[in-house]
Amino acid sequence: MGLYLARRDWTFEIVGTDVNTERLDAASRGVYAARALRNVEGDWLRRYFRPAGRHFRLNEDVRCSVRFQYGNLTEELAPRKSAEGQDIILCKNVAIYFRPQMRRRLVRRLYEALNDGGYLLLGHSESLWQMEDGFALVEHEGAFCYRRMAARPRAARQRDPTPGARWRRTGAPPKTRARSSSSGTERPAGPAAIQAPPSVSGEEAVGQYDRCLAMFRAGEWAQAEAALDALIRSSPTFVPACLLRGGVYVHRGRYDQALEQAEGVLRLNDLEARAHLLVGMIAARGGRHDEALQALRRSLYLDDSLALAYFWLGNL
Ligand SMILES: C[S@@+](CC[C@H](N)C(=O)[O-])C[C@H]1O[C@@H](n2cnc3c(N)ncnc32)[C@H](O)[C@@H]1O
Numbered sequence: 001m002g003l004y005l006a007r008r009d010w011t012f013e014i015v016g017t018d019v020n021t022e023r024l025d026a027a028s029r030g031v032y033a034a035r036a037l038r039n040v041e042g043d044w045l046r047r048y049f050r051p052a053g054r055h056f057r058l059n060e061d062v063r064c065s066v067r068f069q070y071g072n073l074t075e076e077l078a079p080r081k082s083a084e085g086q087d088i089i090l091c092k093n094v095a096i097y098f099r100p101q102m103r104r105r106l107v108r109r110l111y112e113a114l115n116d117g118g119y120l121l122l123g124h125s126e127s128l129w130q131m132e133d134g135f136a137l138v139e140h141e142g143a144f145c146y147r148r149m150a151a152r153p154r155a156a157r158q159r160d161p162t163p164g165a166r167w168r169r170t171g172a173p174p175k176t177r178a179r180s181s182s183s184g185t186e187r188p189a190g191p192a193a194i195q196a197p198p199s200v201s202g203e204e205a206v207g208q209y210d211r212c213l214a215m216f217r218a219g220e221w222a223q224a225e226a227a228l229d230a231l232i233r234s235s236p237t238f239v240p241a242c243l244l245r246g247g248v249y250v251h252r253g254r255y256d257q258a259l260e261q262a263e264g265v266l267r268l269n270d271l272e273a274r275a276h277l278l279v280g281m282i283a284a285r286g287g288r289h290d291e292a293l294q295a296l297r298r299s300l301y302l303d304d305s306l307a308l309a310y311f312w313l314g315n316l
Pocket of ligand 1: 123
């Protein structure tokens with residue numbers, strides 16, 4: 001990005017890691033096939049590369065400002081030269097191969113490695129879906145990345161290392177409070193920050209939800225709606241219940257209410273794929289095809305296992 005030219009008074013350190021030493025050797029050579037540079041615009045190509053046969057070689061002054069080292073992302077992150085945290089981490093197309101639990105662990109490590117306000121950039125088809133606690137989604141020229149928000153106070157962090165994570169894993173609503181009663185400190189409001197504690201236990205809420213789902217599947221809309229109303233009154237941020245109530249509204253032809261429900265969920269977590277699916281289904285039923293396509297594609301971008309979204313896209 002030319003940072004080293006524009007900011008000669010800055011000191012910075014760029015480290016590239018991989019678990020495969022052959023990839024590290026190739027990276028330090030800095031030789032690229034034309035295809036790999038197809039998105040590098042003319043000026044940049046001329047300024048920073050020299051032709052090398054049918055390939056291009058990155059200039060020495062850029063290469064020598066990057067250090068490559070072995071690093072396994074499934075283990076603790078390698079210690080760095082400077083004691084300071086990192087300002088930008090690019091972690092592209094690696095975590096997609098990890099199991100969800102490992103991916104979650106990696107995201108926490110990357111979070112810890114970043115300075116407050118530091119950026120995390122993922123591959124273009126990746127997101128921190130359901131692991132975004134502590135990060136804010138930042139849009140830049142149509143692309144997005146994540147920015148680490150200010151760290152939580154230590155006491156709060158020990159009580160609740162990944163706020164909302166257990167809830168989202170199990171589908172049960174959280175028991176923790178957004179405001180800690182002992183210290184009066186507030187948790188940073190992430191995209192999926194949980195606002196209010198439920199008055200029923202997680203297990204109880206899940207049991208109630210299962211009963212609502214059974215009614216929904218049996219087509220008992222009125223009973224399902226009444227039961228969901230009661231459940232959401234006691235657990236207003238229990239997303240699966242809110243989405244199911246949206247589904248009931250759709251089946252009863254109350255599209256405005258369904259949309260309100262989906263939008264409410266997106267206010268809690270704008271990366272909730274099923275809420276985008278609901279928005280898409282409502283738009284499709286209302287004949288707003290462009291809007292429907294956009295919402296359905298968004299839902300699949302966030303979760304490509306949503307069969308219903310493929311079905312509706314196919315219909316459209
Ligand atoms: C699909 S490539 C992506 C490379 C690059 N980040 C990009 O987007 O062009 C995946 C890379 O991740 C590396 N990798 C796989 N598992 C890893 C691990 N546990 N720790 C570090 N790197 C790993 C592979 O060796 C490979 O170079």
